[in-house]
Amino acid sequence: MGDPPVRAATAAQARARFFNSANAFNLKLPAVPRARFDAARDAALADAAGTGAYPMDQSAAFGCGFPATTPLVLARYLRIGAGETLSTRFAASGEVHYAIAGNGETRVAGETIAWGPGDVMVLPGGEAVEHRATGGAAAVLWTVTNEPALAFERLNPPAAGAAAVDPVHYPAAEITHQVEVLQALPAAADQAGVALIFSAERTADSRNAMPSLTLALNTLAPGMHQRAHRHNAAAITLCVEGEGCFSMIDGHRIDWSPFATMVTPPAEVHSHHNGGPRLARFLIVQDGGWHYHARTMGFEFAE
Numbered sequence: 346m347g348d349p350p351v352r353a354a355t356a357a358q359a360r361a362r363f364f365n366s367a368n369a370f371n372l373k374l375p376a377v378p379r380a381r382f383d384a385a386r387d388a389a390l391a392d393a394a395g396t397g398a399y400p401m402d403q404s405a406a407f408g409c410g411f412p413a414t415t416p417l418v419l420a421r422y423l424r425i426g427a428g429e430t431l432s433t434r435f436a437a438s439g440e441v442h443y444a445i446a447g448n449g450e451t452r453v454a455g456e457t458i459a460w461g462p463g464d465v466m467v468l469p470g471g472e473a474v475e476h477r478a479t480g481g482a483a484a485v486l487w488t489v490t491n492e493p494a495l496a497f498e499r500l501n502p503p504a505a506g507a508a509a510v511d512p513v514h515y516p517a518a519e520i521t522h523q524v525e526v527l528q529a530l531p532a533a534a535d536q537a538g539v540a541l542i543f544s545a546e547r548t549a550d551s552r553n554a555m556p557s558l559t560l561a562l563n564t565l566a567p568g569m570h571q572r573a574h575r576h577n578a579a580a581i582t583l584c585v586e587g588e589g590c591f592s593m594i595d596g597h598r599i600d601w602s603p604f605a606t607m608v609t610p611p612a613e614v615h616s617h618h619n620g621g622p623r624l625a626r627f628l629i630v631q632d633g634g635w636h637y638h639a640r641t642m643g644f645e646f647a648e
Contacts, residue, residue: 367488375407377415377579377610379594385603389422390483396426399435401606404493413493415579417632418558422604423486425449425478435500435546438470439510439555441630443583444517445604447484450477454505456512463517463585465543465628467554469508487583487604489630491557510555513545523563524626541563551637552558559633565590565617565625573616573647578631585628588621601627614647 352454353359353490379464385399399422402412414420425431425447442451444464451458452475453468459479460466466475470490478484495502503509523541543560554560559578565571565587573593583606584590590601595613609615636642 346497378403378406378608379597379599379610379613380601380608381599382420382606382608383602385422386602389424390604394424394483394589396424396429396431398423398431398488403565403608409493411493411496411497414581414606415493415498415608415610415632417491417494418579418581418630419489419492420581420630421492423488425476425484425486427478427481427483430475430477433474433476434472435470435474435490435492436495437492438495438503438508438557439491440466440468440470440474441489441554441558441560442468443487443585443628445485445487447478447482448480449484449486450479450618451475453512458512458514460514461517463520465515465520465560467510467513467515467543467545467560469503469512471505471508471512473505485502487606487628489558489581491555493634494557494632494635506610510545510547512552515543518619519604520562524562528564539566548554551634553637554630555634555636556638557632557634559631559637560630561626561631563617563629565619565627567619567622570618571616573614575612575614576631576633576636576638576646577611577641577643577646578633579611581630582607582609583628585626586623587625587627588618588623589628590616590617590619590621590625601625612643616648 382401389399399418401414404413444460448461541562543554584601587601592599594615
């Protein structure tokens with residue numbers, strides 16, 4: 346069945362295109378690659394590295410016309426030299442940050458957040474952000490935004506003061522306390538690991554960190570594995586702590602490496618394994634907010 350010619354009397358009519366049931370559904374998009382990013386991490390953590398951003402962009406691999414780690418999410422390492430300031434204004438509706446190294450202050454929307462290693466921040470989009478390294482040493486942040494989602498529709502970020510999230514700070518000490526509380530609780534038979542879910546006052550109803558992104562610190566006891574499962578949300582994972590740990594993604598083994606970033610493509614069956622002597626911790630950002638809203642998360646166990 347061919348494409349019938351378009352009969353057009355105006356320029357607007359000439360732009361019309363028609364497809365049919367024979368050719369409208371044969372579009373094949375490149376798959377999102379499973380990946381572990383070491384080069385960006387190594388560059389950001391190098392002693393001689395300068396202040397700047399180190400994106401994990403694999404957009405070319407899946408045919409995307411703008412920087413992206415997965416189709417809806419972009420991850421970066423941000424390095425701020427000792428005593429220096431890094432100013433950003435990402436075209437996103439919100440930002441997730443994890444402090445890998447160093448101490449610093451972040452100024453956004455009239456507030457200042459002082460942070461150190463292990464702290465987590467969620468910041469509103471549409472705002473100018475200033476990260477300053479304090480304490481006489483360089484600082485490194487792991488940063489995730491939904492810039493690709495806005496770029497796909499050529500949307501602008503929210504106007505200053507109009508974002509759906511406020512600045513939120515989760516100190517490392519409080520995160521550790523919350524994990525200890527979780528570890529002491531009995532596990533349910535169908536529980537998908539022991540995870541601390543980050544949310545906020547304005548997003549608590551959806552349990553998300555920001556409307557489109559979910560954020561969780563997953564933990565895995567020594568000698569244990571998280572049951573193989575799948576979901577339609579793509580996952581970007583920061584390996585916070587885990588000796589002898591690895592993930593199996595669609596039958597492929599990816600070993601963990603400290604503060605490396607891994608990508609689990611949407612819908613691929615995956616499991617996580619701890620072969621080390623200590624509790625493993627890994628921070629995961631997913632584009633789950635989109636899928637929860639659309640009722641398309643599709644979570645299911647594969648074992």
